[in-house]
Amino acid sequence: MTDRVLELLRSRPELAELAAFPFDFDVERAYHVEAVHLASGAELEPIAGDATGGTYFLCGGTAVLYASSEGDAVLIADSVTEALEMLVRLPGWCEGLSAGLDEEGLRAAVRAGDAEAREEFAPELDAQRAALIEGLGLPERPLTELFARSESAAQRTEPDHLLLNSAELCAYRLSEEYRVCLRDVVLGPGRAALGRLRSGDVGAREETDADPVLRAGVLRAAWEDRRDDDLPLLRRLLEREDAERGESYEERLVAAALVAAHGRDEDVALLRAATSGRVTDAVSAVEWAREREAKGPDAFTWVELARRQGRSAHARVExxxxxxxxxxxxxxxxxxxxxxxxxxxxxxxxxxxxxxxxxxxxxxxxxxxxxxxxxxxxxxxxxxxxxxxxxxxxxxxxxxxxxxxxxxxxxxxxxxxxxxxxxxxxxxxxxxxxxxxxxxxxxxxxxxxxxxxxxxxxxxxxxxxxxxxxxxxxxxxxxxxxxxxxxx
CATH class of the missing domain: 1.25.40 (Serine Threonine Protein Phosphatase 5, Tetratricopeptide repeat)
Incomplete structure (x- = not known):
């Protein structure tokens, strides 16, 4: 189904002209400087361009992605309507727009930007804005809400809206502030379960016993957040890993290293079995744990955990x-x-x-x-x-x-x-x-x-x-x- 605002711009030249100038959303320039596609394989349609060679794309028939001619891309809105609202009410010529501003602060920044725009290239800006808002039937929203929607969209660029150059398959850049931290994504369930285990939640214990992927997340979360009183639950996790010897032996070694780091004599037998004889006493347990800790997790650790969790899109982006x-x-x-x-x-x-x-x-x-x-x-x-x-x-x-x-x-x-x-x-x-x-x-x-x-x-x-x-x-x-x- 075609977006209502996009249909209006395509069918009414006077509105399309206003969108193109001064708001730089030109439906007559609906093409990009190179062939591109979404890594997810979702539908991607160029719907407008701007004066710098950048392109606005409709993703999956709804969300709007902006790609510059210099290799940057970011999701800007969840619909064409929202995208036009932002471009018209929070135009790109307004500097100093930031999440820290309240409604009056944003309005002041827009007023300052508009004043320069009137002087430099758009003397009829106010009338043009009003005509486009009325013609497209754009809703009235507080600027703080519009800005928050824009920021929310940008933070959801990954993993579903990663843009690729079709010839070389390289990804378009995304500002670090909007990049997804895969480590935090995959550790989320493990951190939550670890908190419940620490509180003595019986249900969490049964859940981690039955789910090797969740258990892997718990172990990685415990690796990131060490606590001395975790030893009893770490022993249990190690016993479970050693008994199952399932899909990934790496978690068994993580559990062993967490237990070994405590250097307890009573754990030597368990550690000897889990480490294939590498640990023979409490001293060698601590030494082995330090060797494992020096290696630590890397990017592929989080990718593999994401894959096992079914987060293929996140793993793909990384x-x-x-x-x-x-x-x-x-x-x-x-x-x-x-x-x-x-x-x-x-x-x-x-x-x-x-x-x-x-x-x-x-x-x-x-x-x-x-x-x-x-x-x-x-x-x-x-x-x-x-x-x-x-x-x-x-x-x-x-x-x-x-x-x-x-x-x-x-x-x-x-x-x-x-x-x-x-x-x-x-x-x-x-x-x-x-x-x-x-x-x-x-x-x-x-x-x-x-x-x-x-x-x-x-x-x-x-x-x-x-x-x-x-x-x-x-x-x-x-x-x-x-x-x-x-x-x-």
Whole structure:
């Protein structure tokens, strides 16, 4: 359903002209300087532009996002009506608008800004404002309410309204004051549960016993807020983690470190079991706890907890922001690629993986990261890119053309790190990715890619070890039948 105010601006030229000047909301300039999309995949429609090259977008048919031509983006309103109210009553030429001002303070700032605007470019400002307000039927609200709505919208930009450059997949910037702190988001439930546990709430105890994800949050909250009298409940949490040995062993180590830091002899047996023998007495318990504390949680800690909590949108924002700020750091790129892949963000994972592949110096590392890139590209649906990645994997082990995508000495010439690639897991993994691509290409109807990839797969099956080839028999059979069934 079209927004009422937007419909009026599109159907009544005199109102559109007033919105465009002096309030700089021009529906005739409804385009952006580059292709963009929302990371969430939600609908995004450019509805107006301003004189600086910035664009107003309608998100999901309701909220309004403003993106500058310089790479900044922020949610400004929950509707076009609100956006016009703010632009008309709290125009951008008014300086000094801040949350600390009361109604009279905001009015004084607007009066001062308006006085300059009348002198410099809009002598008929008052009449223009009144005509636009009446024509659009904008409601009367206190300026403090309008300003508060604007601030509230900006603080809700993340995670659902993160804007990406469609070509490079980099995120538009957002002022730090409006950025979401993932650590605080994911620690919220744990902090609340920890408070209840400290008060002796039986229900909280049963809840954390039954919920490993909540328990992880409680442990992280206890790590952030240490208290001496927490030891009994920490022991219980450690016993629970040690007994379950569930999805994440990391929480068991966190619980062990929290208990070990107290250095009690009576905890040594429990700690020895939880740390696989690293702790043997109270002294070694304290030393081990200090080692763990020195490592501490990092950004990926909060991302993983967000994923486990079902906060995929928050995790996505954090990982994309980290990726945008990551240079040629192989370990960081690898961690980002794997984390994004686990989250199902295959396009961003491919971006990280492509950069990671360019940093590899040995043939084995190039082959490994190339077949991983192929896997990710296939998952994102870019089968041609997956085929190119597999070509690089083959080149890295000395099959076919290409330079293997490496850099530095020996580029394009396989070294001794892949001397026995076909007898190791590397050969099986590369072959497996070829067969998976055959299936995907056949399903999509890409005859040429399916045939070519199957030829490479057959050659690889002839070269890899017998056990590896045997393990891939079901997959290779399906691939062969897929090619035949699709007449490709």
């Amino acid at each position: 990982l994309i922001r980290i990726l945008d700020d990551t240079g040629p750091q192989a370990d960081r790129l690898r961690a980002l690629s794997r984390a994004l892949e686990r989250l199902g963000e295959h396009a961003q994972a491919a971006r990280a993986q492509f950069n990671l592949l360019s940093l590899q110096d040995t043939s084995r590392d190039r082959a490994v990261e190339a077949y991983v890139l192929a896997r990710v590209e296939r998952a994102r649906g870019d089968l041609v890119a997956a085929g190119r990645a597999l070509e690089r994997a083959r080149a890295a082990v000395g099959i076919g053309g290409g330079d293997g995508g490496g850099r530095g000495r020996g580029r394009g010439v396989p070294d001794d790190t892949v001397a026995q690639w076909h007898r190791r897991g590397l050969g099986r993994h590369i072959t497996e990715q070829h067969l998976e691509l055959v299936l995907a290409a056949a399903e999509s109807g890409d005859a040429a890619l399916a045939r070519a990839t199957m030829e490479h797969a057959r050659a690889l099956l002839d070269r890899i070890g017998k056990e590896s080839a045997k393990a891939l028999t079901p997959l290779s059979g399906r691939a062969a039948w897929a090619v035949a069934a699709h007449n490709v």
